[in-house]
Amino acid sequence: KEMARGDSCCVVRNDDKVCITKWKDKKGVTLLSAALGISPEGKCKRWSKEEGKKVEIPQPACVKAYNTGMGGVDLTDRYVSYYRTKIRTKKWTIRVFAHFLDLATINSWIEYRSDCKRCHVARKDTLDLFEFKSRVAEALIRSCPKDQAHGEEVALESDEERKSAPPARKQRKVFPLPVNEVRFDMYGHFPAHQMRCRNTGRTGKSRIRCTKCVLFFCLQNRNCLRDFHTS
Numbered sequence: 001k002e003m004a005r006g007d008s009c010c011v012v013r014n015d016d017k018v019c020i021t022k023w024k025d026k027k028g029v030t031l032l033s034a035a036l037g038i039s040p041e042g043k044c045k046r047w048s049k050e051e052g053k054k055v056e057i058p059q060p061a062c063v064k065a066y067n068t069g070m071g072g073v074d075l076t077d078r079y080v081s082y083y084r085t086k087i088r089t090k091k092w093t094i095r096v097f098a099h100f101l102d103l104a105t106i107n108s109w110i111e112y113r114s115d116c117k118r119c120h121v122a123r124k125d126t127l128d129l130f131e132f133k134s135r136v137a138e139a140l141i142r143s144c145p146k147d148q149a150h151g152e153e154v155a156l157e158s159d160e161e162r163k164s165a166p167p168a169r170k171q172r173k174v175f176p177l178p179v180n181e182v183r184f185d186m187y188g189h190f191p192a193h194q195m196r197c198r199n200t201g202r203t204g205k206s207r208i209r210c211t212k213c214v215l216f217f218c219l220q221n222r223n224c225l226r227d228f229h230t231s
Contacts, residue, residue, distance in 0.1 A: 003028070005046070006057030010037045023060050036062040072110075079106045083133060105133055139182045143212060178213045184229060 003009075003024040010021040019037045023029045025046070037060065044059040085098040109132045116126045127135065209216045210225060217224035 006059075008038050008041075008058065008060045010060075012037070021060050021062050023063050029063060031060075031062050031066060033062045036060075036065055038062070075110070076103065076106050079109070079129060083130060105136055108136070109133075135179065135181060139179050142178050143182050177215070182213065 003022075005024055005026070008021060008023040010019050012019040018032065018034050021031050021033065021037055023031075040061050042059045042061065042064050043056045044064070045054040046057050047053075048055045080099070080102045083102075085102050087094055087098050089095065106129075109127075109129055112132065113126060208218070208225065210229075215228075217228060
């Protein structure tokens with residue numbers, strides 16, 4: 001029959017060791033338990049659109065116990081469902097890989113929130129899940145510069161056209177500055193070889209490149225590599 005919000009019912013196995021409980025919240029909730037059923041029934045508050053306020057509705061004991069002891073796995077599953085990476089493919093390996101990426105991001109965000117709380121960072125200054133995933137994606141994109149695209153040159157139909165065509169103008173690659181999360185993480189910034197120094201106020205050329213940010217910095221007479229990543 002149609003259940004109203006707060007209604008519940010349960011079915012117990014013949015040996016009385018396991019019971020299935022169904023409770024109607026906003027949607028139906030079904031729990032399988034070997035310890036608790038409906039009794040002792042408690043109360044919980046839910047928003048009532050009709051009354052315009054929170055009202056008390058009955059809540060089975062197993063639901064209350066589940067909510068009290070809900071662990072990290074349940075929490076992670078809930079967060080993953082908010083912004084799941086959806087890939088239209090029949091290959092299960094790709095779907096599993098995408099799920100692992102989501103898990104890694106969610107676990108990192110939970111750790112990030114814990115660190116913010118420990119460092120007394122204001123709640124308004126703490127990134128929500130969507131913003132955190134966006135920052136992670138941006139940092140990964142910027143930390144891996146795209147190689148020159150293949151197929152940029154248009155194939156000419158004949159040798160005559162190839163000879164008469166003006167030479168393509170060579171454009172200098174410009175690498176964007178990394179996001180602050182990458183710039184100041186103090187990890188993996190190693191010097192490599194020559195281009196113009198990208199530190200603020202510097203115009204000279206340098207042979208030293210940060211392999212992580214893919215930017216060049218002066219080291220002669222001053223340490224722009226250190227200054228850029230610390231201030």
